[in-house]
Amino acid sequence: MQPVTPRAAETPRAAPPSRRDPAPSRLSYRLQRWMLTPGIRTGLRFGLPLGLVLAMAGGFLASEQRRDALNLFAVGMIDSFVQRPEFMVGLMAIDGAGEELAEDIREVAPIDFPVSSFDLDIDAVRDLIAGLHPVKSVSVRVRTGGVLQIDVVERQPVVVWRTRDAIELLDATGTRVAALASRAARPDLPLIAGDGADAHVGAALALIDAARPLGDRLRGLVRIGERRWDVVLDRGQRIQLPEVGAVRALERVIALAEVQDLLERDVAVVDMRLGDRPTVRMTRAAVEEWWRIRQIDAGAAPTETDG
Secondary structure (H helix, E strand, C coil), X not given: CCCCCCCCCCCCCCCCCCCCCCCCCHHHHHHHHHHCCHHHHHHHHHHHHHHHHHHHHHHHHCCHHHHHHHHHHHHHHHHHHHCCHHXXXXXXXXECCCHHHHHHHHHHCCCCCCEECCCCCHHHHHHHHHCCCCEEEEEEEEECCCEEEEEEEECCCCEEEECCCCEEEECCCCCXXXXXXXXXXXXXXXXXXXXXXXXXXXXXXXXXXXXXHHHHHEXXXXXXXXXXXXXXXXXXXXXXXXXXXXXXXHHHHHHHHHHHCHHHCCEEEEECCCCCCCEEEECHHHHHHHHHHHHHHCCCCCCCCCC
């Protein structure tokens, strides 16, 4: 008999490894879905860093000493930039204005040079200069070389306006240009007078142009009742013009003067206010002489009259 050998001790088999379930848990699934929402993604991408930066800035600025130091640093940086030589303005140049107007401009726009172009309020300077009566238009700019360039178009006076209180120069639009000390200061310009005459400078210029044949006899125009004009000549003569058609009425008087020497006679007033019935008023001396001659013709002794 063969000997029976004992069987080798059987080793226990290892348990098969458990398989991991790939499906996420419910909490993990909800968290992933929440993270994928646009608002949360944007908040994590931009909001979180911004919040951190703001928190750090708030912590830094919580100290008053650090805030003051930061302000001083910012002011110093700004000053160092605006005070650079290429931004400095050191001169003012005025073109298109006379000496008197240029002096007025320097008075109304006092600027302490040198000054940075960033500190110049160009619009305010322009408005101040435009407010001067002699200035028709103005442009202000800073040009190369640190020069404040002011280009002015000055109003040109065309008439002298005499009022109860002053004598003024007016341009063609009736805008005041300057005041005069006396009429003799501008004898080259025609004279107008009367309330409201400044509002009708255009009509006055048309009458003055029509009165050129009168030459040096024309003394000026007077606005009557803010409605019409009187033409004033030497020797105290007047031509009273209507409200409408004043130029035509004046031309009629000038034509009569050229043909019949109307204005060379002893005429005080030529009244053209009624176009279909012009009238003439004689001087006092002419009236007295007429009465004297009439009395002589009537056979009476000449007597003096009071007119």
